[in-house]
Amino acid sequence: MTHRPRRSVLYMPGSKERALEKAQSLPADALILDLEDAVAPAEKDAARDLVCDRVKAKPFGPREVIIRVNGADTPWGAADLEAATAAQPDAILLPKVNSAEDLAAARKIAGDIPLWAMMETPLGMLNAAEIGAAPGLTCMVMGTNDLVKELHAAHTPERLPLVTGLGLCLLAARAHGLAIIDGVYNAFKDEDGLRAACEQGRDMGFDGKTLIHPAQLAITNAVFAPSEEALEEARAQIAAFEEVERTGGGVAVVNGRIVENLHVENARRLLAEAEAIATLEAAAA
The missing domain is CATH 3.20.20.60 (Phosphoenolpyruvate-binding domains)
Known part of the structure; x- marks a missing residue:
């Protein structure tokens, strides 16, 4: 992993x-x-x-x-x-x-x-x-x-x-x-x-x-473990940031907060952690 x-x-x-x-x-x-x-x-x-x-x-x-x-x-x-x-x-x-x-x-x-x-x-x-x-x-x-x-x-x-x-x-x-x-x-x-x-x-x-x-x-x-609330926000941050990049728009915003590269990097880390936890728990079941 x-x-x-x-x-x-x-x-x-x-x-x-x-x-x-x-x-x-x-x-x-x-x-x-x-x-x-x-x-x-x-x-x-x-x-x-x-x-x-x-x-x-x-x-x-x-x-x-x-x-x-x-x-x-x-x-x-x-x-x-x-x-x-x-x-x-x-x-x-x-x-x-x-x-x-x-x-x-x-x-x-x-x-x-x-x-x-x-x-x-x-x-x-x-x-x-x-x-x-x-x-x-x-x-x-x-x-x-x-x-x-x-x-x-x-x-x-x-x-x-x-x-x-x-x-x-x-x-x-x-x-x-x-x-x-x-x-x-x-x-x-x-x-x-x-x-x-x-x-x-x-x-x-x-x-x-x-x-x-x-x-x-x-x-x-x-x-x-990352909470479901944190994972939902992470997905939203990634989607908003990628949409701005795709359309050439201005600044990505989620829940009234600006989303920058550092936020997206952290969001992807959280999602990767959640996926690794799910994989481990499934294998141990």
């Missing part, structure tokens, strides 16, 4: 066989099969084997599948990266990326497999531009829990302590043509809070949100 939906990116614990089976039918756009935070040290080796064997079998249908490995500075990082590369997922997610060198080192093993970068440290925020330019990187993932911890900050509804870091990563991602996924919302039973967090992330410019529980999927998918 030219526009690959990444509205909902669900973490699944790599040590839980039942969770991996359940993931095959969940309405998530993407799955992060986690070998890092969700797996206890004593289970790391077994989880690696389980996840990589499952990924090789390709049971997840059209969902994008990403393996999050342990860091290169851990006892499991090197083996994780080698095994994940052999499993050939859609991408490999590297934790706590601090610099472009972290990505370059991983790429020597991962080869042509796309890399995703967890952006979750103060140094990573300061180096977001160079990280975004690294060859092989296709997506940034905000690790907001770790970033709050590293900043000695607090979780607040408005996320003011994180605004600088979020903004730096958004700028870097868009400057280099990357996807970028917002951090998790921890209170998975708080639907109103989740919706507000998703709306904030969407309005900031994120492509989607990482999730910690399947119960969060429906709201996240709905918020990060």
Whole structure:
């Protein structure tokens, strides 16, 4: 897909066989099969084997599948990266990326497999531009829990302590043509809070949100999908603009607002996103 939906990116614990089976039918756009935070040290080796064997079998249908490995500075990082590369997922997610060198080192093993970068440290925020330019990187993932911890900050509804870091990563991602996924919302039973967090992330410019529980999927998918109202306006903008171009008329206007090239470009992006979402959902049905 030219526009690959990444509205909902669900973490699944790599040590839980039942969770991996359940993931095959969940309405998530993407799955992060986690070998890092969700797996206890004593289970790391077994989880690696389980996840990589499952990924090789390709049971997840059209969902994008990403393996999050342990860091290169851990006892499991090197083996994780080698095994994940052999499993050939859609991408490999590297934790706590601090610099472009972290990505370059991983790429020597991962080869042509796309890399995703967890952006979750103060140094990573300061180096977001160079990280975004690294060859092989296709997506940034905000690790907001770790970033709050590293900043000695607090979780607040408005996320003011994180605004600088979020903004730096958004700028870097868009400057280099990357996807970028917002951090998790921890209170998975708080639907109103989740919706507000998703709306904030969407309005900031994120492509989607990482999730910690399947119960969060429906709201996240709905918020990060173009609304029917937005799609109707997009179609009207394109039609008005093309009519003016065809007839050599003056300025295109829709709902009392001037329509320029930038509006048409955004309108076509929304329609392409909606088409990609429909294609993915039909394939997963």
